[in-house]
Amino acid sequence: MLKGLILGILLGILLVAGGVYYYFSSGRAPVATSAPPIPFEESLARLGLHAYLDKLPHPEPQVPADEANLVSGAKVYKEQCATCHGLPNEPKTAVAQGMFPAPPQLFHGVGVTDDDAWESYWKVENGIRMSGMPGFKGQLTETQIWQVSVLVKNADKIAESVKKELAAGATTPMEMAMPSGNPAPKKK
Numbered sequence: 001m002l003k004g005l006i007l008g009i010l011l012g013i014l015l016v017a018g019g020v021y022y023y024f025s026s027g028r029a030p031v032a033t034s035a036p037p038i039p040f041e042e043s044l045a046r047l048g049l050h051a052y053l054d055k056l057p058h059p060e061p062q063v064p065a066d067e068a069n070l071v072s073g074a075k076v077y078k079e080q081c082a083t084c085h086g087l088p089n090e091p092k093t094a095v096a097q098g099m100f101p102a103p104p105q106l107f108h109g110v111g112v113t114d115d116d117a118w119e120s121y122w123k124v125e126n127g128i129r130m131s132g133m134p135g136f137k138g139q140l141t142e143t144q145i146w147q148v149s150v151l152v153k154n155a156d157k158i159a160e161s162v163k164k165e166l167a168a169g170a171t172t173p174m175e176m177a178m179p180s181g182n183p184a185p186k187k188k
């Protein structure tokens with residue numbers, strides 16, 4: 001009786017593992033960004049991220065959400081984030097339209113105004129694996145990450161000065177790929 005049960009469980013595990021392997025090895029799993037998600041792909045990814053974030057400390061923003069910090073955050077945003085996350089009153093970029101998962105448009109609708117700033121801080125610093133959201137640790141200072149985090153937290157109530165900064169000289173994907181401090185190597 002017990003032997004049969006154990007055998008049954010083992011067989012069941014083997015069948016599931018075999019099925020998953022077959023799904024991927026036979027080319028049935030979606031690989032294009034335009035393909036529909038794997039069943040439960042999005043909900044499982046979200047579950048894993050939230051369970052992880054819940055275990056972290058939840059620090060208060062290390063910069064106040066005043067005009068100076070929001071304007072500095074806007075500078076960072078238009079250089080590093082706008083290509084994917086969009087600008088106020090601008091349509092989605094080609095990059096944003098071609099991505100899976102889609103980058104949420106942070107100046108349209110609620111964006112992440114309903115998330116605490118520390119949560120966005122963590123995501124900007126560390127990135128979100130297998131999503132296209134880069135981690136900026138070492139590329140932006142902690143202060144810059146807080147500034148851009150309080151900016152997206154307050155995206156629904158920014159002042160004219162901040163809107164102006166966002167609109168001034170919005171970057172293109174090409175400029176993003178080749179930041180001015182890092183010119184392309186010259187051909188010999």
Ligand code: HEC
Nearest residue numbers: 080081084101102103104112120123124128131132133148
């Ligand atoms: C190359 C594209 C890309 C760039 C550049 C990028 N992101 Fe993202 N970001 C994404 C994608 C895609 C997601 C969605 C991830 C997901 O659904 O799991 C995301 C998610 C996020 C989230 C979480 C949104 C939510 O609803 O929980 C925040 C906050 C965020 N990004 C902020 C930023 C900031 C700030 C910058 C600039 C410093 C930035 N991102 C740069 C692609 C990008």
